[in-house]
Amino acid sequence: MIRLTFLGTGTSQGIPMIGCNCEVCRSLDSHDKRLRSSVMIERFDERPDERPKDILPDKPGHAIYTHPIGADARIVIDAGPDFRTQMLRENVKTLDAILLTHEHKDHMGGIDDVRSFNYFQGCAVPIYATERVGNAVKKDFDYAFNKNRYPGVPEIDLHTIFPNTPFDVAGFHIIPITGRHYMLPVTGYRIGNLAYLTDFNHIEDSQLEKLKGLDTLVINALRYEPHLSHFTVDEAINISHILKPHRTYLTHLSHQIGLYAQKKDTLPQGIEFAYDGLKIDIE
Ligand SMILES: [Zn+2]
Ligand SMILES: [Zn+2]
Ligand SMILES: [Zn+2]
Structure with a gap:
């Protein structure tokens, strides 16, 4: 089983946005508090139940499997400025890898905080990115790549x-999906029957081909009005209608979407606005 956790579902400024007095930014509903967009994907491998036989339910011949208390593998897609807050909120103790979608700060501004995982896991954190995005990591966090590095970087x-x-990471088979974010190529990821696409405003048919037969699609939808570099709600719904996944979640939402409580039932069947902390299990 794979568990998807929405670490953050907000656009680059997050919600509330600094200085904004709109009803969404003033809302007290936790569904209207959106950290910068990121997801955590955990795998719980099936294994025989090793509890003593006398506490197992009495079902002769019935093979019993349980999920371990901790995940067998855990990765995140993007590590924006809220990465530390998100790791603390979800009580994450170990991390196997970070996949990056692109180099905008709302997606990689929090990489410095891998230091805790370095310390407690005793190793470097693997980060997967295209060459251009990797070069941005080396530029923005140059102190982590210097020959004579300061201790503790x-x-x-x-x-x-x-x-x-x-490619394969921590036992996950990952298929990169390329999209466009205005002028910038951006990478989405398919992992099993889950796909995560953020900061897309265009996707070629050849890439849609890679997204057939999905259970769960997560796709960005900034607002209702057209935008230069992000899908709108209608454009995201259109992609969902083409791909026909079992369920679709919209993310990277701005305050212009409106209050969650007022908008949550306005989308077509099978499509929902995601919110921070939402967890989805996928078999
Ligand atoms: Zn973004
Ligand atoms: Zn606002
Ligand atoms: Zn972006």
Whole structure:
């Protein structure tokens, strides 16, 4: 089983946005508090139940499997400025890797905080990104890549990925999906029957082909009005209608979407606005 946790579902400024007095930014509903967009994906491997036989339910011949208390593997997609807050909120103790979608700060501004994982896990944190995005990591966090590094800087094990080459991380098989974010190529990821696409405003048919037969699609939808570099709600719904996943969640939402309580029932069947902390289990 794979568990998807929405660490953050807000656009680049988050909600509330500094200085904004709109009803969404003033809302007291926790569904209207959106950290910068990121997801955590955990895998719980099936294994025979090793509890003593006398406490197992009495069902002769019935193979019983349980999920371990902790996940067997855990990755996150993007590590924006709220990464530390998100790791603390979800009580994350170990992290196997970070996949990056693109180099905007709302997606990689929090990488310095991998230091805690370096310390407690005793190793560098693998980060997977295209060459261009990897170069941005090296530029923005140059102190982590210097020859004579200051003690205690983040330890990053940077891996270059290629748009048409699937790769394996911590036992997850990952298929990169390329989109456009105005002028910038951006990478989404398919992991099993889950796909996470953020900061897209265009996707080619060849990439849609890679997204057939999804259970769960997560896709960005900034607002209702057209935007230069992000899908609108209608554009995201359109992609969902083409792909026909079992369920679709909209993320990277701005305050212009409106109050969650007022908007949550306005989307077509099977499509929902995501919110921070939402967890979805996918078999
Ligand atoms: Zn963004
Ligand atoms: Zn606002
Ligand atoms: Zn962006």
